[in-house]
Amino acid sequence: MVGHFSRRNYMKSLSDYRSPIAPTWCPGCNDYLFYAGLQVGLAALDIPTHKLVISFDIGCAGNMADFFKTYGIHTLHGRSVPTAMGIKMVKPELTVCVVGGDGGLYGEGLGHLIAAARANIDIKVFVSNNNLYSLTTGQTSPTTPKGSKTKSTPLGTDNLPIDGVALIKTVNPDVFAKRATFKNPLEHNAIIKEALSHQGFALVDISQICVTFGKQLNHEEEVPIAALTKNS
Numbered sequence: 001m002v003g004h005f006s007r008r009n010y011m012k013s014l015s016d017y018r019s020p021i022a023p024t025w026c027p028g029c030n031d032y033l034f035y036a037g038l039q040v041g042l043a044a045l046d047i048p049t050h051k052l053v054i055s056f057d058i059g060c061a062g063n064m065a066d067f068f069k070t071y072g073i074h075t076l077h078g079r080s081v082p083t084a085m086g087i088k089m090v091k092p093e094l095t096v097c098v099v100g101g102d103g104g105l106y107g108e109g110l111g112h113l114i115a116a117a118r119a120n121i122d123i124k125v126f127v128s129n130n131n132l133y134s135l136t137t138g139q140t141s142p143t144t145p146k147g148s149k150t151k152s153t154p155l156g157t158d159n160l161p162i163d164g165v166a167l168i169k170t171v172n173p174d175v176f177a178k179r180a181t182f183k184n185p186l187e188h189n190a191i192i193k194e195a196l197s198h199q200g201f202a203l204v205d206i207s208q209i210c211v212t213f214g215k216q217l218n219h220e221e222e223v224p225i226a227a228l229t230k231n232s
């Protein structure tokens with residue numbers, strides 16, 4: 001696998017996708033791997049920046065808008081998916097991606113995400129899922145594990161987290177939906193590349209830990225809603 005991604009095989013250089021602005025994420029933020037994984041996948045598939053559009057959501061992940069060199073829009077929180085759908089409709093020849101967080105895509109923008117998956121719109125949605133609203137300093141999000149103490153739930157959240165991959169597969173079993181994790185960088189990059197090369201709607205849920213606001217989350221006791229419904 002490492003040889004497959006080796007630099008000499010790339011027709012594009014990773015630096016082709018980097019703006020002159022250095023990332024401002026916290027030291028150790030998993031978004032650095034996400035940023036690198038996207039570059040590796042795009043370069044391996046030889047997707048040039050002039051045939052790529054990224055619709056960025058709002059948040060720490062969405063701030064990648066400043067660090068990526070391509071056509072793109074830094075949209076409103078939760079509105080990156082309908083923006084991408086519109087771009088794909090008028091320019092079907094382009095590779096159209098979405099980059100955002102669990103808050104924007106599974107919270108404010110969930111209805112749009114479901115609509116895009118149901119219609120199998122050919123966009124690639126990458127969710128930096130750190131289980132928190134991190135840019136705003138760590139409030140509970142739709143994927144925060146139950147019982148976790150956060151800025152907005154100091155006594156622990158009561159709600160069960162949603163499982164984005166299971167949810168999207170439920171609304172349309174034919175689309176691409178996979179989970180990647182920072183804990184396995186090679187697989188993480190391979191899944192991003194697989195999504196980029198998929199024809200049709202693709203979602204990658206990138207499991208992360210926000211090293212600044214999320215180390216106390218109850219990851220051990222996580223019971224996603226989808227896991228419960230499977231047995232009922």
Ligand SMILES: Cc1ncc(C[n+]2csc(CCOP(=O)(O)OP(=O)(O)O)c2C)c(N)n1
Pocket residue numbers: 057058059060061062076077078100101102103104105108128130132133134135136141
């Ligand atoms: C409609 C709207 N609601 C709330 C906000 C404030 N806001 C900005 S970033 C953010 C949190 C983003 O969380 P997430 O989407 O998970 O991205 P992360 O920062 O965790 O990468 C919030 C609540 C906003 N900009 N717009």
Ligand code: SF4
Pocket residue numbers: 024025026028029030031060061130134135210211212213
């Ligand atoms: S607050 Fe969390 S998600 Fe945001 S840059 Fe820092 S570590 Fe990354």
Ligand SMILES: [Mg+2]
Pocket residue numbers: 059101102103128129130131132133134141
């Ligand atoms: Mg988040």
